[in-house]
Amino acid sequence: MKKLESREDIELLVNSFYQKVIKDETIGFFFNDIAKVNWDKHLPKMYSFWESILFGQMTYKGNPMAVHFPINEMEAMEMKHFEKWIELWKKTIEENFVGENADTAIYKAENIARLMAYKMEMARKPG
Template sequence: MKKLETRQDIEHLVNSFYDKVVHDETIGFFFNDVAKVNWDNHLPKMYAFWESVLFGQMTYKGNPMGAHFPINEVHAMEKQHFERWLELWISTIEEEFTGENADMAVYKAQNIAKLMAFKMELARRL
């Protein structure tokens, strides 16, 4: 296994992760049917997001929370969906990478999943 150190590593991680996501029975439909994700647009945003989160490059310009609220209005994004997202993310990292940045990618994703699940639940109650 290799260390997670470069933009190319992030691209590989993100691509491997989303290869799993689109085929996943629990969350794939959010991407394929609800959001109808344009992967040519989405993947570069995710590369920039994780490059910013892990390497402090500040290449990401966007609002991840805001992007999820409209999806949540169409179909509830619940805790178990974010837990599954996290499981796929962690398994992808563990299959491919090791080291401090890999550990940080897990830690950051855990925080993101918890916050997103909380915010989506709160939005449904309002």
């Protein structure tokens, strides 16, 4: 096991994670069928997103929350979906990395998932 400490490590983490996601019965359809993700564009954005979060490299440009609202309108993104996302993220980290940045990646992802789940639920409530 190695420490999570470079852009290359983030690329390994993100690629390994999404290999699990696209095969997953609970959340894969969001990526494959609803968002129809262009992986050539999505993966580099995710590398930059996590590089910014973990290493303070401000390479990410975008609003991750805003991108999810249209998907949530097509198909409700519920807590169970975010819980599965976290489960797969943690599993991927634990299979590949140890150390403070690995722990931070889990902690930050849990916070992001909770906030996103809350915002998606609020967006579905009438009025």
